[in-house]
Amino acid sequence: MNKLNGQSVKNLLIRGARIIDPVNKLDEVMDLHVQSRKIVKWGKNLQVGDAETMEAKGLCLMPGLIDLHVHFRDPGYEHKETIESGAQAAIAGGFVACVTMPNTKPACDNAQVVKYQMERANVLNFNLWPSGALTQGREGKKVSEMAEMKAAGAVAVTDDGNWVVDSGVARRAYEYAATYGLPIMTHAEDPTISLNGVMNEGIVSTRLGLRGRPNASEDIATARDIELTRLIKCHLHVQHVSTRGAVDMIRRAKAEGLPVTAEVTPHHLALTDEEFVKYDTFDKMNPPLRTEADRQAIIKGLEDGTIDAIATDHAPHAFEEKDLDIEVAPFGTTGLESAFGVVMTELYHGRKWKIEDVLRKLSIAPSEILKKTNFGRLKAGEHANFILADIDKEWVFEQKNIYSKSVNSCFFGKKLKGKVLHTFVKGFQYTL
Amino acid sequence: MTTASKVLWTRKDLLGLKDLSVGEIELILDTAKSFSEVSQRDVKKSPALRGKTVVNLFLEPSTRTRVSFELAEKRLSADAIGMASGGSSMTKGESLWDTIANIEALKVDIIVMRHGSSGAPHRVSNYTRCGIVNAGDGINEHPTQGLLDIFTLREIKGKIKGLKVVFVGDILHSRVARSNVWGLTKLGAEVVLCGPKTLIPWGIEELGVKVVHDVKKAIDDADAVTLLRIQMERQNETLFPSIREYASTFGLNTALFKRAKPDAILMHPGPVNRGVEIEGALADSPQSYILKQVTNGIAVRMAVLYLLSGALKNE
Amino acid sequence: MTSQERAALDAPSLDRTLVRIAHEIREQHKDSAALALVGIRTRGVYLAERLQKKLLEITGTEIPLGTLDITMYRDDLSEVGPNPEVRETKLPFDLKQKVIILVDDVLYTGRTIRAALDALNDYGRPKMIQLAVLVDRGHRELPIRADYVGKNIPTSVKERVIIRIKEVDGRDEAVITGGKGA
Numbered sequence: 001m002n003k004l005n006g007q008s009v010k011n012l013l014i015r016g017a018r019i020i021d022p023v024n025k026l027d028e029v030m031d032l033h034v035q036s037r038k039i040v041k042w043g044k045n046l047q048v049g050d051a052e053t054m055e056a057k058g059l060c061l062m063p064g065l066i067d068l069h070v071h072f073r074d075p076g077y078e079h080k081e082t083i084e085s086g087a088q089a090a091i092a093g094g095f096v097a098c099v100t101m102p103n104t105k106p107a108c109d110n111a112q113v114v115k116y117q118m119e120r121a122n123v124l125n126f127n128l129w130p131s132g133a134l135t136q137g138r139e140g141k142k143v144s145e146m147a148e149m150k151a152a153g154a155v156a157v158t159d160d161g162n163w164v165v166d167s168g169v170a171r172r173a174y175e176y177a178a179t180y181g182l183p184i185m186t187h188a189e190d191p192t193i194s195l196n197g198v199m200n201e202g203i204v205s206t207r208l209g210l211r212g213r214p215n216a217s218e219d220i221a222t223a224r225d226i227e228l229t230r231l232i233k234c235h236l237h238v239q240h241v242s243t244r245g246a247v248d249m250i251r252r253a254k255a256e257g258l259p260v261t262a263e264v265t266p267h268h269l270a271l272t273d274e275e276f277v278k279y280d281t282f283d284k285m286n287p288p289l290r291t292e293a294d295r296q297a298i299i300k301g302l303e304d305g306t307i308d309a310i311a312t313d314h315a316p317h318a319f320e321e322k323d324l325d326i327e328v329a330p331f332g333t334t335g336l337e338s339a340f341g342v343v344m345t346e347l348y349h350g351r352k353w354k355i356e357d358v359l360r361k362l363s364i365a366p367s368e369i370l371k372k373t374n375f376g377r378l379k380a381g382e383h384a385n386f387i388l389a390d391i392d393k394e395w396v397f398e399q400k401n402i403y404s405k406s407v408n409s410c411f412f413g414k415k416l417k418g419k420v421l422h423t424f425v426k427g428f429q430y431t432l
Numbered sequence: 433m434t435t436a437s438k439v440l441w442t443r444k445d446l447l448g449l450k451d452l453s454v455g456e457i458e459l460i461l462d463t464a465k466s467f468s469e470v471s472q473r474d475v476k477k478s479p480a481l482r483g484k485t486v487v488n489l490f491l492e493p494s495t496r497t498r499v500s501f502e503l504a505e506k507r508l509s510a511d512a513i514g515m516a517s518g519g520s521s522m523t524k525g526e527s528l529w530d531t532i533a534n535i536e537a538l539k540v541d542i543i544v545m546r547h548g549s550s551g552a553p554h555r556v557s558n559y560t561r562c563g564i565v566n567a568g569d570g571i572n573e574h575p576t577q578g579l580l581d582i583f584t585l586r587e588i589k590g591k592i593k594g595l596k597v598v599f600v601g602d603i604l605h606s607r608v609a610r611s612n613v614w615g616l617t618k619l620g621a622e623v624v625l626c627g628p629k630t631l632i633p634w635g636i637e638e639l640g641v642k643v644v645h646d647v648k649k650a651i652d653d654a655d656a657v658t659l660l661r662i663q664m665e666r667q668n669e670t671l672f673p674s675i676r677e678y679a680s681t682f683g684l685n686t687a688l689f690k691r692a693k694p695d696a697i698l699m700h701p702g703p704v705n706r707g708v709e710i711e712g713a714l715a716d717s718p719q720s721y722i723l724k725q726v727t728n729g730i731a732v733r734m735a736v737l738y739l740l741s742g743a744l745k746n747e
Numbered sequence: 748m749t750s751q752e753r754a755a756l757d758a759p760s761l762d763r764t765l766v767r768i769a770h771e772i773r774e775q776h777k778d779s780a781a782l783a784l785v786g787i788r789t790r791g792v793y794l795a796e797r798l799q800k801k802l803l804e805i806t807g808t809e810i811p812l813g814t815l816d817i818t819m820y821r822d823d824l825s826e827v828g829p830n831p832e833v834r835e836t837k838l839p840f841d842l843k844q845k846v847i848i849l850v851d852d853v854l855y856t857g858r859t860i861r862a863a864l865d866a867l868n869d870y871g872r873p874k875m876i877q878l879a880v881l882v883d884r885g886h887r888e889l890p891i892r893a894d895y896v897g898k899n900i901p902t903s904v905k906e907r908v909i910i911r912i913k914e915v916d917g918r919d920e921a922v923i924t925g926g927k928g929a
Contacts, residue, residue, distance in 0.1 A: 742830025
């Protein structure tokens with residue numbers, strides 16, 4: 001397994017980088033000084049007496065990426081991922097902070113598990129922000145102990161993967177979460193419609209003879225959650241939006257001023273259900289890869305601000321689990337290591353986005369959704385949490401680029417343009 | 433004698449009719465015609481696969497298809513071994529790929545494989561040198577059944593192009609229907625699918641077939657009607673309210689079948705639920721070719737194994 | 748016939764040869780009721796048809812005619828390359844108690860005839876099997892000989908003997924090609 005070793009930064013002058021920080025309205029070639037793991041200052045031709053210097057000509061220095069949606073499987077499924085290996089994958093992809101999902105074993109539905117995860121991350125010097133379960137045991141019946149979880153550090157609540165089918169329970173849980181200002185992250189999917197589908201329901205599933213999950217299962221669930229938001233005025237964060245219908249509903253909800261935010265994954269914005277022709281289980285994820293029309297709607301949603309953020313839904317599974325037939329293999333793809341390259345390829349290079357817009361989706365918006373104002377921007381006096389990237393570097397994503405414990409990526413073999421070369425997390429420097 | 437096909441068979445696997453060209457389908461049908469004669473001889477055997485080993489890996493229960501394949505293999509003088517899910521170590525949690533690797537290590541030439549998961553043989557074919565014959569994968573395809581249906585139809589009607597072929601029943605879960613749809617549309621037949629909306633796959637019209645929900649209209653002027661088996665357990669999935677209502681609305685009887693052309697033929701991939709999808713007397717009528725299908729199945733499977741063994745020689 | 752080909756039999760002599768073979772068969776088998784002709788695909792089938800006509804003229808009886816496809820019985824099936832097309836065998840008579848005259852165009856290594864004998868065996872047990880060929884070019888690899896030979900043509904292994912039949916090739920002839928420097 002690949003391993004990155006972090007160097008605690010004592011006194012470092014990064015020279016000649018293009019420093020991009022939309023929050024601070026920066027985009028010019030400058031130097032940046034880090035001392036004792038903290039950013040001291042930035043500016044042109046900085047003179048720092050005895051600092052070690054690092055030439056960064058041609059590289060972009062940007063706030064570290066933040067992932068609103070990862071599965072680190074710790075505790076309980078350490079054969080798939082641990083907080084340590086998950087953090088490695090994150091750092092390899094330029095992510096300095098991650099929101100972990102509560103589908104661990106036991107479920108992260110109480111303060112104890114939240115504390116365990118945060119302590120583990122602290123030892124590893126990684127910014128791990130747990131989300132707690134919305135209901136006890138993620139069973140969709142009784143509201144979880146959100147007040148205690150919040151006090152312990154949980155940043156949001158969700159039953160990710162187990163959408164609360166009972167609308168009455170959902171209403172109470174959302175109200176309770178709103179009491180503590182916790183965003184409700186919803187994996188909007190009605191399982192009674194999805195049933196045993198393994199991919200998007202459409203002409204491709206018909207052609208391949210596979211059971212499908214229609215857009216309707218996501219659209220119905222999104223609609224209900226938006227209506228509950230209208231009722232409660234809770235902060236609803238819609239996870240991994242994959243259908244054009246959901247994009248439209250979120251757009252309308254935002255236009256009405258409802259407190260709704262949303263994310264999409266790199267795979268939903270880059271791939272479609274046509275990927276499935278090889279019956280490769282690495283392409284089996286939930287929500288499933290949809291049609292080209294959905295993909296275009298997602299991109300449009302990102303561009304007009306309907307969708308705030310890009311989050312990976314990094315879902316590691318052991319090779320033996322994925323290497324089963326398509327009906328049995330679990331859902332999910334890893335995504336941390338490939339996300340920056342995929343987003344840069346598709347949106348910056350492919351659709352001529354500005355680099356600021358990429359940062360907005362991968363760093364600024366996530367920091368704002370979570371109200372983590374020390375992130376998503378450079379801040380003097382705070383820990384160094386930034387990346388140095390070569391935004392034009394062409395590379396092919398391969399298994400050797402994986403730092404996760406699991407290798408189930410749907411992007412193997414894809415040509416990417418744009419790569420993170422150094423990640424600074426909590427003042428530790430990791431070089432790829 | 434049919435015209436000589438110009439196509440050469442170069443595939444090591446038969447995974448589905450979806451991937452085949454018209455020429456390849458016709459080559460199998462023509463070859464099957466030659467092999468159908470073997471079963472009528474004194475010595476029902478040809479040495480074409482002498483020294484070859486075929487494993488029948490059936491990971492889902494099957495009697496008819498398995499027996500048909502075994503006979504086809506034996507009539508080609510191949511050494512045939514059966515492996516069923518109950519008798520193999522698959523049930524002990526061995527992965528499919530390990531099983532295949534083990535079979536390959538036994539120096540097997542061809543694996544005939546049935547699996548409950550769509551696409552399983554497609555993935556296995558990438559892992560192994562052995563030729564793979566898909567004997568049914570999930571709800572995807574059952575190519576030899578599709579071929580034998582088309583073979584039977586062509587034998588009786590002399591052609592496929594322009595025929596109206598109707599399928600009634602659970603299309604959604606039917607790999608037989610899917611293989612037929614791919615094959616028949618390629619060969620120019622008019623394919624009509626009939627059943628309640630709950631049993632029709634999403635957007636199947638895009639594959640060039642017509643969907644009709646009124647069974648009378650579906651059968652009007654048909655050249656052939658194939659009935660698909662209704663699985664009794666499906667009524668618990670709210671796909672249709674009861675067997676009784678299904679039989680009364682989609683079940684085929686003599687009166688209904690009269691709406692088809694006078695020389696229309698009736699087919700069924702078996703096993704038949706008499707009194708559910710078909711009236712018993714109709715299943716036994718002279719227009720029923722259900723048993724002819726069974727006989728033809730052997731010739732078609734012999735043809736497939738023969739052609740595959742040719743493509744496997746480059747090892 | 749192209750410039751590299753040397754004539755071995757022209758159309759009239761090919762016809763005369765078949766007449767002669769028919770007479771030889773007639774002489775050996777006074778009881779034509781037991782006779783049956785079996786042509787080996789492809790050209791043997793047409794030669795057998797012609798022999799049937801000639802025998803009808805001579806004896807006044809129509810000798811039953813069958814066609815044999817020996818593809819499945821070839822001993823080179825395990826060699827490299829896609830399997831050859833299998834075509835139909837039609838033997839519309841009971842082989843038991845029959846004298847089978849197997850008909851082929853060229854007798855060379857003898858392997859085709861070996862396959863044909865194996866194939867016939869699977870259809871029943873004839874009283875006797877004889878072999879009639881238009882051309883015997885030598886180079887046998889198996890202990891097989893013809894009972895009726897149209898013409899013996901000594902050849903080198905490098906040469907090829909091509910039989911053309913009106914029904915397939917548009918004209919009747921036997922030619923030799925290749926060999927010298929080819």
